[in-house]
Amino acid sequence: MPLLKPILTAAFLLICTTATNRARAQTTPRADSMIARIRAEGTDRSQLYRISQVLSDSIGPRLSGTPGLKAGNDWLVSQYRSWGIPARLERFGTWRGWKRGVSHADLISPRVRSLEATLLAWSPGTSGARVEGPVVILADAADSAAFMRWLPAVKGRIVLMSAASTSCRPDADLATHARPATLAAMREQRAATTAAWNARVARTGSTTRTLPRALERAGAVGILTNTWAGGWGSDRIFRGRANGIPTFDVSCEDYGLLYRLAENNQGPIVRLRADASWQGTVPMFNAVAEIRGAEKPEEYVFLSAHFDTWEGASGSTDNGTGTAIMLEAMRILRTVYPNPRRTIIAGHWSGEEQGLIGSRAFSEDHPEVVSGLHALFNQDNGTGRIESISSLGLPDAGAHLERWMASVPLDFKSGITLQVPGTPSSGGTDHAAFVCHGAPAFDLESVNWSYNNYTWHTNRDTFDKIVMDDLRDATLLTAMLVYLASEDDTKITREKTPLVSRTTGLPVQWPACSKATRSWESNAR
Numbered sequence: 093m094p095l096l097k098p099i100l101t102a103a104f105l106l107i108c109t110t111a112t113n114r115a116r117a118q119t120t121p122r123a124d125s126m127i128a129r130i131r132a133e134g135t136d137r138s139q140l141y142r143i144s145q146v147l148s149d150s151i152g153p154r155l156s157g158t159p160g161l162k163a164g165n166d167w168l169v170s171q172y173r174s175w176g177i178p179a180r181l182e183r184f185g186t187w188r189g190w191k192r193g194v195s196h197a198d199l200i201s202p203r204v205r206s207l208e209a210t211l212l213a214w215s216p217g218t219s220g221a222r223v224e225g226p227v228v229i230l231a232d233a234a235d236s237a238a239f240m241r242w243l244p245a246v247k248g249r250i251v252l253m254s255a256a257s258t259s260c261r262p263d264a265d266l267a268t269h270a271r272p273a274t275l276a277a278m279r280e281q282r283a284a285t286t287a288a289w290n291a292r293v294a295r296t297g298s299t300t301r302t303l304p305r306a307l308e309r310a311g312a313v314g315i316l317t318n319t320w321a322g323g324w325g326s327d328r329i330f331r332g333r334a335n336g337i338p339t340f341d342v343s344c345e346d347y348g349l350l351y352r353l354a355e356n357n358q359g360p361i362v363r364l365r366a367d368a369s370w371q372g373t374v375p376m377f378n379a380v381a382e383i384r385g386a387e388k389p390e391e392y393v394f395l396s397a398h399f400d401t402w403e404g405a406s407g408s409t410d411n412g413t414g415t416a417i418m419l420e421a422m423r424i425l426r427t428v429y430p431n432p433r434r435t436i437i438a439g440h441w442s443g444e445e446q447g448l449i450g451s452r453a454f455s456e457d458h459p460e461v462v463s464g465l466h467a468l469f470n471q472d473n474g475t476g477r478i479e480s481i482s483s484l485g486l487p488d489a490g491a492h493l494e495r496w497m498a499s500v501p502l503d504f505k506s507g508i509t510l511q512v513p514g515t516p517s518s519g520g521t522d523h524a525a526f527v528c529h530g531a532p533a534f535d536l537e538s539v540n541w542s543y544n545n546y547t548w549h550t551n552r553d554t555f556d557k558i559v560m561d562d563l564r565d566a567t568l569l570t571a572m573l574v575y576l577a578s579e580d581d582t583k584i585t586r587e588k589t590p591l592v593s594r595t596t597g598l599p600v601q602w603p604a605c606s607k608a609t610r611s612w613e614s615n616a617r
């Protein structure tokens with residue numbers, strides 16, 4: 093999930109207080125007993141370790157269109173069925189099938205070093221061959237005409253298409269150790285390097301999206317990039333955009349090595365080998381599980397988390413942890429609360445990373461669920477315990493949230509900020525696909541645990557980053573909120589808080605729904 097800057101604010105005062113200070117509703121003995129049973133089941137018989145380990149290590153990343161996503165979908169359904177919970181895969185579109193194989197990138201001259209490098213998602217491979225070539229840096233051309241004159245020079249070469257970071261030390265490390273003048277100089281140098289590189293790319297007349305195809309048309313045999321995430325050893329691994337030659341992300345350190353060798357005319361030659369294959373057009377599915385409501389089956393309490401990932405590691409915290417919260421909460425609820433008042437649904441979305449495709453498709457395909465939605469809980473920012481819950485712009489949803497939190501034990505709610513009524517989000521993650529319809533949804537925001545610098549879309553998003561204590565607390569809180577929402581006497585109303593722009597102060601519209609892009613061909617991202 094990208095970290096979006098809020099552009100809206102509620103015209104009413106945004107009320108942020110800690111949950112422990114909220115209105116204290118009278119809790120019933122029955123509710124207290126059920127909350128205690130949820131806590132006991134999730135504490136004494138937790139499946140979180142097993143769920144997360146299988147998902148991270150055995151299934152691995154779950155990129156749209158890959159066998160990993162389909163294997164994961166099938167595993168989700170079999171998990172639910174093994175617990176006696178009806179589950180299904182709902183097909184909502186197609187994607188371009190792609191399968192990763194073994195890949196290597198090696199510096200072979202002026203010395204040998206196996207590079208820390210990852211083939212980008214949806215990148216072509218080398219068709220069983222080893223590809224070798226001198227390394228060349230994207231030209232610093234005066235303008236697009238000069239760039240076009242230079243372009244034939246890439247024939248038979250491997251092109252460095254990113255800036256090299258001046259230091260691969262995280263900002264926090266510089267701030268800890270550098271003298272003030274050194275820190276200022278290093279930061280200035282870092283900013284200047286980025287600005288100069290952006291200007292260099294702009295002068296080519298192309299963009300970072302279109303350059304790869306220009307390079308391959310001119311005869312380049314490979315492309316190397318670096319998207320450093322700002323932490324020790326962490327790179328974001330996104331998609332390649334060349335059609336016939338491989339694109340690798342190379343670690344900050346190794347990319348810098350290649351760049352300096354090329355810049356100083358020390359003759360770097362790299363050898364690439366990548367097995368990757370297109371798999372035709374493949375179907376895309378959401379996995380949906382359901383515990384039917386006994387009294388109000390047409391009203392829904394929804395557990396929501398995207399299941400797909402980027403492809404640089406295991407997708408453990410984006411969004412394996414959100415997935416585990418919803419799976420385990422469903423298991424606990426099925427065990428201790430098998431006949432809920434309202435229908436409880438879990439939606440495990442595919443294609444979130446390409447624009448909330450699965451959740452948008454579900455909301456389009458199931459208007460009856462959107463209109464019957466009582467409350468939806470979504471989690472998508474890593475492994476931490478919940479520290480903030482927003483009711484996303486619906487005052488009555490906020491009022492209900494305050495009442496639920498009054499029934500939650502103190503050790504599960506201390507330190508949690510309620511953002512009531514909060515503001516609706518137009519994107520970022522899957523709750524937006526329901527908020528745009530005016531349906532009640534809640535954003536469960538976790539403690540950050542260095543998500544942005546270390547695990548969000550990176551090569552370091554692995555099982556060891558999961559903090560099991562925090563994950564258990566987030567799961568139990570989610571299960572308790574779902575139970576309390578299911579038991580509500582009244583359905584949450586959809587009156588919206590008035591919105592104003594933070595920049596202009598003028599009224600703005602509620603976010604509109606975007607149509608789900610249901611195929612690779614219609615996906616412009």
Ligand SMILES: [Zn+2]
Nearest residue numbers: 093410411472
């Ligand atoms: Zn995510």
